Amino acid sequence: MQKKEIRKSYKFAIKTALYITMVLTVLIIVFSLLTKSFNIWAILGFSVISYIISFFIIQYRVERFIYRRVKKIYDDLTLLESASLRTQPITTDMATLTQEIGKFAQDKKLEIETLKVREEYRKEFLGNISHELKTPLFTVQGYVLTLLDGAMDNENLREKYLERANKGVERLIYIVQDLDMITKLEVGDLSLNIEPFDIVAVVESVFDLLEMKSAKKKITLTFDMQYPNPIMVKADKERIRQVLTNLVVNSIKYGRIKGTTEISIENLIKNKVIVRVTDNGEGIAKANIPRLFERFYRIDKSGSRKEGGSGLGLSIVKHIIEAHDEKIYIESELSVGSEFSFTLEKVK
Structure with missing residues:
Protein backbone atom coordinates (compact mmCIF):
# COMPACT_ATOMS: atom_id res chain seq x y z
CA MET A 1 0.00 0.00 0.00
CA GLN A 2 1.37 3.39 -1.00
CA LYS A 3 2.31 5.53 1.97
CA LYS A 4 0.30 8.70 2.33
CA GLU A 5 2.45 11.81 2.12
CA ILE A 6 2.51 13.71 5.38
CA ARG A 7 2.43 17.42 4.66
CA LYS A 8 4.11 20.06 6.74
CA SER A 9 1.79 22.99 7.44
CA TYR A 10 2.77 26.54 8.44
CA LYS A 11 -0.78 27.90 8.45
CA PHE A 12 -1.21 27.76 12.21
CA ALA A 13 2.15 29.44 12.94
CA ILE A 14 1.58 32.15 10.30
CA LYS A 15 -1.84 33.11 11.60
CA THR A 16 -0.89 32.92 15.28
CA ALA A 17 2.29 34.93 14.75
CA LEU A 18 0.25 37.53 12.83
CA TYR A 19 -2.28 37.84 15.67
CA ILE A 20 0.46 38.22 18.28
CA THR A 21 2.26 40.80 16.13
CA MET A 22 -0.93 42.80 15.64
CA VAL A 23 -1.63 42.82 19.37
CA LEU A 24 1.95 43.81 20.22
CA THR A 25 1.96 46.49 17.51
CA VAL A 26 -1.27 48.00 18.84
CA LEU A 27 0.17 47.98 22.34
CA ILE A 28 3.42 49.63 21.24
CA ILE A 29 1.51 52.30 19.29
CA VAL A 30 -0.65 53.07 22.32
CA PHE A 31 2.47 53.18 24.51
CA SER A 32 4.21 55.52 22.04
CA LEU A 33 1.24 57.86 21.87
CA LEU A 34 1.01 57.99 25.64
CA THR A 35 4.71 58.75 26.01
CA LYS A 36 4.68 61.09 23.00
CA SER A 37 7.60 59.22 21.42
CA PHE A 38 5.82 57.93 18.30
CA ASN A 39 8.22 56.67 15.57
CA ILE A 40 6.71 54.86 12.58
CA TRP A 41 9.94 53.15 11.48
CA ALA A 42 10.68 51.86 14.96
CA ILE A 43 7.14 50.47 15.19
CA LEU A 44 7.40 48.78 11.75
CA GLY A 45 10.77 47.30 12.68
CA PHE A 46 9.39 46.06 15.97
CA SER A 47 6.40 44.50 14.15
CA VAL A 48 8.58 42.66 11.63
CA ILE A 49 10.97 41.35 14.28
CA SER A 50 8.06 40.34 16.54
CA TYR A 51 6.40 38.51 13.68
CA ILE A 52 9.54 36.58 12.71
CA ILE A 53 10.40 35.63 16.28
CA SER A 54 6.79 34.64 17.04
CA PHE A 55 6.55 32.58 13.88
CA PHE A 56 9.65 30.47 14.60
CA ILE A 57 8.86 29.99 18.28
CA ILE A 58 5.26 28.99 17.56
CA GLN A 59 6.20 26.71 14.65
CA TYR A 60 8.87 24.98 16.72
CA ARG A 61 6.62 24.56 19.77
CA VAL A 62 3.64 23.37 17.72
CA GLU A 63 5.81 20.88 15.84
CA ARG A 64 7.20 19.51 19.08
CA PHE A 65 3.78 19.47 20.76
CA ILE A 66 1.96 17.80 17.86
CA TYR A 67 4.85 15.51 16.95
CA ARG A 68 4.86 13.86 20.36
CA ARG A 69 1.10 13.30 20.33
CA VAL A 70 0.75 12.40 16.67
CA LYS A 71 3.63 9.96 16.86
CA LYS A 72 2.01 8.30 19.87
CA ILE A 73 -1.27 7.97 17.97
CA TYR A 74 0.53 6.57 14.94
CA ASP A 75 2.42 4.10 17.11
CA ASP A 76 -0.69 3.05 19.04
CA LEU A 77 -2.87 2.65 15.96
CA THR A 78 -0.03 1.29 13.78
CA LEU A 79 -1.09 3.62 10.98
CA LEU A 80 2.51 4.30 10.03
CA GLU A 81 5.82 2.67 10.83
CA SER A 82 8.00 4.61 13.22
CA ALA A 83 10.83 4.49 10.67
CA SER A 84 8.72 6.15 8.00
CA LEU A 85 7.61 8.83 10.47
CA ARG A 86 11.19 9.67 11.35
CA THR A 87 12.23 9.98 7.72
CA GLN A 88 9.37 12.34 6.76
CA PRO A 89 8.73 15.98 7.76
CA ILE A 90 6.85 16.32 11.00
CA THR A 91 3.25 17.17 10.22
CA THR A 92 1.23 19.95 11.76
CA ASP A 93 -1.65 19.30 9.34
CA MET A 94 -4.60 18.05 11.36
CA ALA A 95 -6.57 17.22 8.18
CA THR A 96 -4.05 14.50 7.32
CA LEU A 97 -4.23 13.02 10.80
CA THR A 98 -8.04 13.17 10.82
CA GLN A 99 -8.19 11.41 7.46
CA GLU A 100 -5.80 8.68 8.63
CA ILE A 101 -7.72 8.08 11.86
CA GLY A 102 -11.01 8.01 9.92
CA LYS A 103 -9.59 5.38 7.59
CA PHE A 104 -8.34 3.38 10.56
CA ALA A 105 -11.78 3.52 12.21
CA GLN A 106 -13.45 2.38 8.98
CA ASP A 107 -11.02 -0.54 8.61
CA LYS A 108 -11.62 -1.56 12.22
CA LYS A 109 -15.37 -1.41 11.72
CA LEU A 110 -15.08 -3.70 8.70
CA GLU A 111 -12.82 -6.03 10.69
CA ILE A 112 -15.33 -6.20 13.55
CA GLU A 113 -18.18 -6.93 11.13
CA THR A 114 -16.11 -9.71 9.54
CA LEU A 115 -15.39 -11.19 12.95
CA LYS A 116 -19.11 -11.11 13.79
CA VAL A 117 -19.93 -12.99 10.57
CA ARG A 118 -17.24 -15.56 11.35
CA GLU A 119 -18.54 -15.96 14.88
CA GLU A 120 -22.05 -16.61 13.55
CA TYR A 121 -20.64 -19.14 11.09
CA ARG A 122 -18.64 -20.83 13.86
CA LYS A 123 -21.72 -21.13 16.08
CA GLU A 124 -23.81 -22.52 13.23
CA PHE A 125 -21.03 -24.91 12.22
CA LEU A 126 -20.67 -26.26 15.77
CA GLY A 127 -24.44 -26.64 16.04
CA ASN A 128 -24.57 -28.53 12.75
CA ILE A 129 -21.67 -30.84 13.51
CA SER A 130 -23.06 -31.64 16.97
CA HIS A 131 -26.40 -32.51 15.37
CA GLU A 132 -24.71 -34.69 12.73
CA LEU A 133 -22.67 -36.57 15.35
CA LYS A 134 -25.24 -36.95 18.10
CA THR A 135 -27.82 -38.66 15.83
CA PRO A 136 -25.70 -41.76 15.11
CA LEU A 137 -24.19 -41.66 18.61
CA PHE A 138 -27.61 -41.76 20.27
CA THR A 139 -28.65 -44.49 17.85
CA VAL A 140 -25.69 -46.66 18.81
CA GLN A 141 -26.14 -45.91 22.50
CA GLY A 142 -29.85 -46.71 22.35
CA TYR A 143 -29.36 -50.14 20.79
CA VAL A 144 -26.42 -51.01 23.07
CA LEU A 145 -28.38 -50.05 26.20
CA THR A 146 -31.38 -52.06 24.99
CA LEU A 147 -29.12 -55.07 24.53
CA LEU A 148 -27.62 -54.60 27.99
CA ASP A 149 -31.10 -54.38 29.49
CA GLY A 150 -31.82 -57.93 28.39
CA ALA A 151 -32.45 -57.86 24.65
CA MET A 152 -29.18 -59.71 24.03
CA ASP A 153 -30.84 -62.87 25.36
CA ASN A 154 -33.12 -62.78 22.33
CA GLU A 155 -31.03 -64.04 19.40
CA ASN A 156 -33.14 -62.34 16.71
CA LEU A 157 -33.19 -58.99 18.50
CA ARG A 158 -29.49 -59.22 19.32
CA GLU A 159 -28.47 -59.62 15.68
CA LYS A 160 -30.88 -56.92 14.44
CA TYR A 161 -29.84 -54.38 17.07
CA LEU A 162 -26.13 -55.04 16.56
CA GLU A 163 -26.55 -54.50 12.82
CA ARG A 164 -28.34 -51.19 13.43
CA ALA A 165 -25.70 -50.10 15.93
CA ASN A 166 -23.04 -50.98 13.36
CA LYS A 167 -24.77 -48.76 10.80
CA GLY A 168 -24.63 -45.89 13.29
CA VAL A 169 -20.88 -46.46 13.77
CA GLU A 170 -20.38 -46.58 9.99
CA ARG A 171 -22.15 -43.24 9.67
CA LEU A 172 -19.86 -41.74 12.32
CA ILE A 173 -16.80 -43.08 10.51
CA TYR A 174 -18.14 -41.67 7.23
CA ILE A 175 -18.55 -38.18 8.76
CA VAL A 176 -15.09 -38.24 10.36
CA GLN A 177 -13.46 -39.42 7.11
CA ASP A 178 -15.15 -36.64 5.16
CA LEU A 179 -14.07 -34.04 7.73
CA ASP A 180 -10.52 -35.38 7.59
CA MET A 181 -10.52 -35.14 3.80
CA ILE A 182 -11.77 -31.54 3.81
CA THR A 183 -9.14 -30.57 6.38
CA LYS A 184 -6.38 -32.13 4.26
CA LEU A 185 -7.66 -30.40 1.14
CA GLU A 186 -7.77 -27.03 2.93
CA VAL A 187 -4.21 -27.26 4.23
CA GLY A 188 -2.87 -28.89 1.07
CA ASP A 189 -1.88 -32.18 2.71
CA LEU A 190 -3.96 -34.34 0.37
CA SER A 191 -1.77 -35.21 -2.61
CA LEU A 192 -3.41 -35.47 -6.02
CA ASN A 193 -2.45 -38.18 -8.49
Whole structure:
Protein backbone atom coordinates (compact mmCIF):
# COMPACT_ATOMS: atom_id res chain seq x y z
CA MET A 1 0.00 0.00 0.00
CA GLN A 2 1.37 3.39 -1.00
CA LYS A 3 2.31 5.53 1.97
CA LYS A 4 0.30 8.70 2.33
CA GLU A 5 2.45 11.81 2.12
CA ILE A 6 2.51 13.71 5.38
CA ARG A 7 2.43 17.42 4.66
CA LYS A 8 4.11 20.06 6.74
CA SER A 9 1.79 22.99 7.44
CA TYR A 10 2.77 26.54 8.44
CA LYS A 11 -0.78 27.90 8.45
CA PHE A 12 -1.21 27.76 12.21
CA ALA A 13 2.15 29.44 12.94
CA ILE A 14 1.58 32.15 10.30
CA LYS A 15 -1.84 33.11 11.60
CA THR A 16 -0.89 32.92 15.28
CA ALA A 17 2.29 34.93 14.75
CA LEU A 18 0.25 37.53 12.83
CA TYR A 19 -2.28 37.84 15.67
CA ILE A 20 0.46 38.22 18.28
CA THR A 21 2.26 40.80 16.13
CA MET A 22 -0.93 42.80 15.64
CA VAL A 23 -1.63 42.82 19.37
CA LEU A 24 1.95 43.81 20.22
CA THR A 25 1.96 46.49 17.51
CA VAL A 26 -1.27 48.00 18.84
CA LEU A 27 0.17 47.98 22.34
CA ILE A 28 3.42 49.63 21.24
CA ILE A 29 1.51 52.30 19.29
CA VAL A 30 -0.65 53.07 22.32
CA PHE A 31 2.47 53.18 24.51
CA SER A 32 4.21 55.52 22.04
CA LEU A 33 1.24 57.86 21.87
CA LEU A 34 1.01 57.99 25.64
CA THR A 35 4.71 58.75 26.01
CA LYS A 36 4.68 61.09 23.00
CA SER A 37 7.60 59.22 21.42
CA PHE A 38 5.82 57.93 18.30
CA ASN A 39 8.22 56.67 15.57
CA ILE A 40 6.71 54.86 12.58
CA TRP A 41 9.94 53.15 11.48
CA ALA A 42 10.68 51.86 14.96
CA ILE A 43 7.14 50.47 15.19
CA LEU A 44 7.40 48.78 11.75
CA GLY A 45 10.77 47.30 12.68
CA PHE A 46 9.39 46.06 15.97
CA SER A 47 6.40 44.50 14.15
CA VAL A 48 8.58 42.66 11.63
CA ILE A 49 10.97 41.35 14.28
CA SER A 50 8.06 40.34 16.54
CA TYR A 51 6.40 38.51 13.68
CA ILE A 52 9.54 36.58 12.71
CA ILE A 53 10.40 35.63 16.28
CA SER A 54 6.79 34.64 17.04
CA PHE A 55 6.55 32.58 13.88
CA PHE A 56 9.65 30.47 14.60
CA ILE A 57 8.86 29.99 18.28
CA ILE A 58 5.26 28.99 17.56
CA GLN A 59 6.20 26.71 14.65
CA TYR A 60 8.87 24.98 16.72
CA ARG A 61 6.62 24.56 19.77
CA VAL A 62 3.64 23.37 17.72
CA GLU A 63 5.81 20.88 15.84
CA ARG A 64 7.20 19.51 19.08
CA PHE A 65 3.78 19.47 20.76
CA ILE A 66 1.96 17.80 17.86
CA TYR A 67 4.85 15.51 16.95
CA ARG A 68 4.86 13.86 20.36
CA ARG A 69 1.10 13.30 20.33
CA VAL A 70 0.75 12.40 16.67
CA LYS A 71 3.63 9.96 16.86
CA LYS A 72 2.01 8.30 19.87
CA ILE A 73 -1.27 7.97 17.97
CA TYR A 74 0.53 6.57 14.94
CA ASP A 75 2.42 4.10 17.11
CA ASP A 76 -0.69 3.05 19.04
CA LEU A 77 -2.87 2.65 15.96
CA THR A 78 -0.03 1.29 13.78
CA LEU A 79 -1.09 3.62 10.98
CA LEU A 80 2.51 4.30 10.03
CA GLU A 81 5.82 2.67 10.83
CA SER A 82 8.00 4.61 13.22
CA ALA A 83 10.83 4.49 10.67
CA SER A 84 8.72 6.15 8.00
CA LEU A 85 7.61 8.83 10.47
CA ARG A 86 11.19 9.67 11.35
CA THR A 87 12.23 9.98 7.72
CA GLN A 88 9.37 12.34 6.76
CA PRO A 89 8.73 15.98 7.76
CA ILE A 90 6.85 16.32 11.00
CA THR A 91 3.25 17.17 10.22
CA THR A 92 1.23 19.95 11.76
CA ASP A 93 -1.65 19.30 9.34
CA MET A 94 -4.60 18.05 11.36
CA ALA A 95 -6.57 17.22 8.18
CA THR A 96 -4.05 14.50 7.32
CA LEU A 97 -4.23 13.02 10.80
CA THR A 98 -8.04 13.17 10.82
CA GLN A 99 -8.19 11.41 7.46
CA GLU A 100 -5.80 8.68 8.63
CA ILE A 101 -7.72 8.08 11.86
CA GLY A 102 -11.01 8.01 9.92
CA LYS A 103 -9.59 5.38 7.59
CA PHE A 104 -8.34 3.38 10.56
CA ALA A 105 -11.78 3.52 12.21
CA GLN A 106 -13.45 2.38 8.98
CA ASP A 107 -11.02 -0.54 8.61
CA LYS A 108 -11.62 -1.56 12.22
CA LYS A 109 -15.37 -1.41 11.72
CA LEU A 110 -15.08 -3.70 8.70
CA GLU A 111 -12.82 -6.03 10.69
CA ILE A 112 -15.33 -6.20 13.55
CA GLU A 113 -18.18 -6.93 11.13
CA THR A 114 -16.11 -9.71 9.54
CA LEU A 115 -15.39 -11.19 12.95
CA LYS A 116 -19.11 -11.11 13.79
CA VAL A 117 -19.93 -12.99 10.57
CA ARG A 118 -17.24 -15.56 11.35
CA GLU A 119 -18.54 -15.96 14.88
CA GLU A 120 -22.05 -16.61 13.55
CA TYR A 121 -20.64 -19.14 11.09
CA ARG A 122 -18.64 -20.83 13.86
CA LYS A 123 -21.72 -21.13 16.08
CA GLU A 124 -23.81 -22.52 13.23
CA PHE A 125 -21.03 -24.91 12.22
CA LEU A 126 -20.67 -26.26 15.77
CA GLY A 127 -24.44 -26.64 16.04
CA ASN A 128 -24.57 -28.53 12.75
CA ILE A 129 -21.67 -30.84 13.51
CA SER A 130 -23.06 -31.64 16.97
CA HIS A 131 -26.40 -32.51 15.37
CA GLU A 132 -24.71 -34.69 12.73
CA LEU A 133 -22.67 -36.57 15.35
CA LYS A 134 -25.24 -36.95 18.10
CA THR A 135 -27.82 -38.66 15.83
CA PRO A 136 -25.70 -41.76 15.11
CA LEU A 137 -24.19 -41.66 18.61
CA PHE A 138 -27.61 -41.76 20.27
CA THR A 139 -28.65 -44.49 17.85
CA VAL A 140 -25.69 -46.66 18.81
CA GLN A 141 -26.14 -45.91 22.50
CA GLY A 142 -29.85 -46.71 22.35
CA TYR A 143 -29.36 -50.14 20.79
CA VAL A 144 -26.42 -51.01 23.07
CA LEU A 145 -28.38 -50.05 26.20
CA THR A 146 -31.38 -52.06 24.99
CA LEU A 147 -29.12 -55.07 24.53
CA LEU A 148 -27.62 -54.60 27.99
CA ASP A 149 -31.10 -54.38 29.49
CA GLY A 150 -31.82 -57.93 28.39
CA ALA A 151 -32.45 -57.86 24.65
CA MET A 152 -29.18 -59.71 24.03
CA ASP A 153 -30.84 -62.87 25.36
CA ASN A 154 -33.12 -62.78 22.33
CA GLU A 155 -31.03 -64.04 19.40
CA ASN A 156 -33.14 -62.34 16.71
CA LEU A 157 -33.19 -58.99 18.50
CA ARG A 158 -29.49 -59.22 19.32
CA GLU A 159 -28.47 -59.62 15.68
CA LYS A 160 -30.88 -56.92 14.44
CA TYR A 161 -29.84 -54.38 17.07
CA LEU A 162 -26.13 -55.04 16.56
CA GLU A 163 -26.55 -54.50 12.82
CA ARG A 164 -28.34 -51.19 13.43
CA ALA A 165 -25.70 -50.10 15.93
CA ASN A 166 -23.04 -50.98 13.36
CA LYS A 167 -24.77 -48.76 10.80
CA GLY A 168 -24.63 -45.89 13.29
CA VAL A 169 -20.88 -46.46 13.77
CA GLU A 170 -20.38 -46.58 9.99
CA ARG A 171 -22.15 -43.24 9.67
CA LEU A 172 -19.86 -41.74 12.32
CA ILE A 173 -16.80 -43.08 10.51
CA TYR A 174 -18.14 -41.67 7.23
CA ILE A 175 -18.55 -38.18 8.76
CA VAL A 176 -15.09 -38.24 10.36
CA GLN A 177 -13.46 -39.42 7.11
CA ASP A 178 -15.15 -36.64 5.16
CA LEU A 179 -14.07 -34.04 7.73
CA ASP A 180 -10.52 -35.38 7.59
CA MET A 181 -10.52 -35.14 3.80
CA ILE A 182 -11.77 -31.54 3.81
CA THR A 183 -9.14 -30.57 6.38
CA LYS A 184 -6.38 -32.13 4.26
CA LEU A 185 -7.66 -30.40 1.14
CA GLU A 186 -7.77 -27.03 2.93
CA VAL A 187 -4.21 -27.26 4.23
CA GLY A 188 -2.87 -28.89 1.07
CA ASP A 189 -1.88 -32.18 2.71
CA LEU A 190 -3.96 -34.34 0.37
CA SER A 191 -1.77 -35.21 -2.61
CA LEU A 192 -3.41 -35.47 -6.02
CA ASN A 193 -2.45 -38.18 -8.49
CA ILE A 194 -2.68 -36.21 -11.73
CA GLU A 195 -2.98 -38.45 -14.78
CA PRO A 196 -4.73 -38.50 -18.16
CA PHE A 197 -8.03 -40.42 -18.31
CA ASP A 198 -11.27 -40.63 -20.24
CA ILE A 199 -13.92 -38.55 -18.47
CA VAL A 200 -16.70 -40.26 -20.45
CA ALA A 201 -15.70 -43.65 -19.03
CA VAL A 202 -15.63 -42.23 -15.49
CA VAL A 203 -19.16 -40.83 -15.90
CA GLU A 204 -20.36 -44.21 -17.18
CA SER A 205 -18.84 -45.95 -14.14
CA VAL A 206 -20.63 -43.49 -11.83
CA PHE A 207 -23.92 -44.20 -13.62
CA ASP A 208 -23.37 -47.95 -13.15
CA LEU A 209 -22.55 -47.47 -9.46
CA LEU A 210 -25.70 -45.42 -8.78
CA GLU A 211 -28.07 -47.30 -11.04
CA MET A 212 -29.93 -49.05 -8.21
CA LYS A 213 -30.11 -45.88 -6.09
CA SER A 214 -31.65 -43.91 -8.96
CA ALA A 215 -34.03 -46.78 -9.83
CA LYS A 216 -35.67 -46.44 -6.40
CA LYS A 217 -36.96 -43.01 -7.41
CA LYS A 218 -37.24 -43.95 -11.09
CA ILE A 219 -34.71 -41.26 -11.98
CA THR A 220 -32.99 -41.65 -15.35
CA LEU A 221 -29.21 -41.16 -15.46
CA THR A 222 -28.13 -40.16 -18.94
CA PHE A 223 -25.73 -38.24 -21.16
CA ASP A 224 -27.03 -35.27 -23.13
CA MET A 225 -25.79 -37.00 -26.32
CA GLN A 226 -23.77 -39.95 -27.54
CA TYR A 227 -20.01 -39.70 -26.91
CA PRO A 228 -18.50 -42.30 -29.25
CA ASN A 229 -14.93 -41.09 -28.72
CA PRO A 230 -12.99 -40.74 -25.46
CA ILE A 231 -12.56 -37.23 -24.03
CA MET A 232 -9.17 -37.18 -22.34
CA VAL A 233 -8.61 -34.88 -19.38
CA LYS A 234 -5.76 -34.42 -16.92
CA ALA A 235 -6.70 -34.68 -13.22
CA ASP A 236 -6.88 -37.06 -10.24
CA LYS A 237 -9.19 -39.74 -11.63
CA GLU A 238 -10.48 -41.06 -8.29
CA ARG A 239 -11.11 -37.57 -6.90
CA ILE A 240 -13.04 -36.55 -10.01
CA ARG A 241 -15.01 -39.79 -9.75
CA GLN A 242 -15.84 -38.76 -6.17
CA VAL A 243 -16.94 -35.30 -7.37
CA LEU A 244 -19.25 -36.81 -9.98
CA THR A 245 -20.59 -39.37 -7.51
CA ASN A 246 -21.40 -36.69 -4.93
CA LEU A 247 -23.10 -34.47 -7.51
CA VAL A 248 -25.18 -37.30 -8.99
CA VAL A 249 -26.13 -38.61 -5.52
CA ASN A 250 -27.23 -35.09 -4.63
CA SER A 251 -29.36 -34.85 -7.77
CA ILE A 252 -31.00 -38.19 -6.94
CA LYS A 253 -31.52 -37.25 -3.30
CA TYR A 254 -33.36 -34.02 -4.14
CA GLY A 255 -34.69 -35.05 -7.54
CA ARG A 256 -38.33 -35.63 -8.31
CA ILE A 257 -39.74 -39.13 -8.89
CA LYS A 258 -39.42 -40.14 -12.56
CA GLY A 259 -37.00 -37.26 -13.02
CA THR A 260 -33.77 -37.03 -14.99
CA THR A 261 -30.12 -36.40 -14.17
CA GLU A 262 -28.16 -35.47 -17.28
CA ILE A 263 -24.40 -35.06 -17.73
CA SER A 264 -22.83 -33.16 -20.59
CA ILE A 265 -19.17 -32.61 -21.49
CA GLU A 266 -18.40 -29.54 -23.58
CA ASN A 267 -15.32 -27.76 -24.88
CA LEU A 268 -14.96 -24.50 -22.95
CA ILE A 269 -11.75 -23.03 -24.34
CA LYS A 270 -8.79 -24.50 -26.18
CA ASN A 271 -7.39 -26.44 -23.22
CA LYS A 272 -10.48 -26.79 -21.00
CA VAL A 273 -13.68 -28.81 -20.88
CA ILE A 274 -16.70 -28.13 -18.71
CA VAL A 275 -18.68 -30.98 -17.16
CA ARG A 276 -22.33 -30.18 -16.38
CA VAL A 277 -24.60 -32.20 -14.06
CA THR A 278 -28.19 -31.09 -14.62
CA ASP A 279 -31.38 -32.29 -12.95
CA ASN A 280 -35.06 -31.33 -12.96
CA GLY A 281 -35.49 -31.67 -9.20
CA GLU A 282 -36.78 -29.28 -6.58
CA GLY A 283 -34.14 -26.61 -7.25
CA ILE A 284 -32.51 -24.18 -4.82
CA ALA A 285 -33.62 -20.70 -3.76
CA LYS A 286 -31.21 -17.89 -4.69
CA ALA A 287 -30.77 -16.95 -1.02
CA ASN A 288 -29.30 -20.40 -0.27
CA ILE A 289 -26.89 -20.66 -3.21
CA PRO A 290 -23.98 -18.59 -1.71
CA ARG A 291 -23.81 -20.94 1.32
CA LEU A 292 -24.40 -24.20 -0.51
CA PHE A 293 -20.78 -25.36 -0.30
CA GLU A 294 -20.43 -24.76 3.45
CA ARG A 295 -19.84 -27.75 5.70
CA PHE A 296 -23.10 -29.25 7.03
CA TYR A 297 -25.17 -26.42 5.51
CA ARG A 298 -28.74 -27.64 5.05
CA ILE A 299 -31.37 -25.91 2.97
CA ASP A 300 -34.01 -27.86 4.90
CA LYS A 301 -33.97 -26.38 8.42
CA SER A 302 -36.35 -28.99 9.76
CA GLY A 303 -33.38 -31.12 10.79
CA SER A 304 -34.60 -34.12 8.80
CA ARG A 305 -31.82 -36.54 7.93
CA LYS A 306 -33.98 -39.08 6.12
CA GLU A 307 -31.82 -38.86 3.00
CA GLY A 308 -28.66 -39.77 4.91
CA GLY A 309 -25.18 -38.60 3.94
CA SER A 310 -22.64 -36.69 5.99
CA GLY A 311 -23.77 -33.21 4.93
CA LEU A 312 -20.25 -32.64 3.58
CA GLY A 313 -20.67 -33.81 -0.02
CA LEU A 314 -20.82 -30.43 -1.75
CA SER A 315 -18.11 -28.99 0.46
CA ILE A 316 -15.83 -31.88 -0.57
CA VAL A 317 -16.72 -31.32 -4.23
CA LYS A 318 -15.72 -27.65 -4.01
CA HIS A 319 -12.44 -28.38 -2.27
CA ILE A 320 -11.45 -31.13 -4.72
CA ILE A 321 -12.14 -28.94 -7.74
CA GLU A 322 -10.26 -26.00 -6.22
CA ALA A 323 -7.35 -28.31 -5.34
CA HIS A 324 -7.08 -28.88 -9.12
CA ASP A 325 -7.00 -25.07 -9.62
CA GLU A 326 -10.32 -25.34 -11.43
CA LYS A 327 -13.71 -23.65 -10.95
CA ILE A 328 -17.13 -24.95 -9.96
CA TYR A 329 -20.39 -23.19 -10.79
CA ILE A 330 -24.04 -23.57 -9.90
CA GLU A 331 -27.23 -22.38 -11.52
CA SER A 332 -30.57 -23.23 -10.00
CA GLU A 333 -34.21 -22.21 -10.03
CA LEU A 334 -36.68 -23.23 -7.36
CA SER A 335 -39.10 -25.96 -8.53
CA VAL A 336 -37.31 -26.16 -11.90
CA GLY A 337 -33.96 -27.83 -11.22
CA SER A 338 -30.23 -27.29 -10.73
CA GLU A 339 -27.05 -27.43 -12.75
CA PHE A 340 -23.62 -27.96 -11.21
CA SER A 341 -20.67 -27.56 -13.55
CA PHE A 342 -16.90 -27.67 -13.20
CA THR A 343 -13.91 -27.25 -15.47
CA LEU A 344 -11.09 -29.68 -16.17
CA GLU A 345 -7.87 -29.46 -18.17
CA LYS A 346 -7.85 -31.32 -21.47
CA VAL A 347 -4.98 -33.53 -22.50
CA LYS A 348 -3.09 -31.81 -25.31
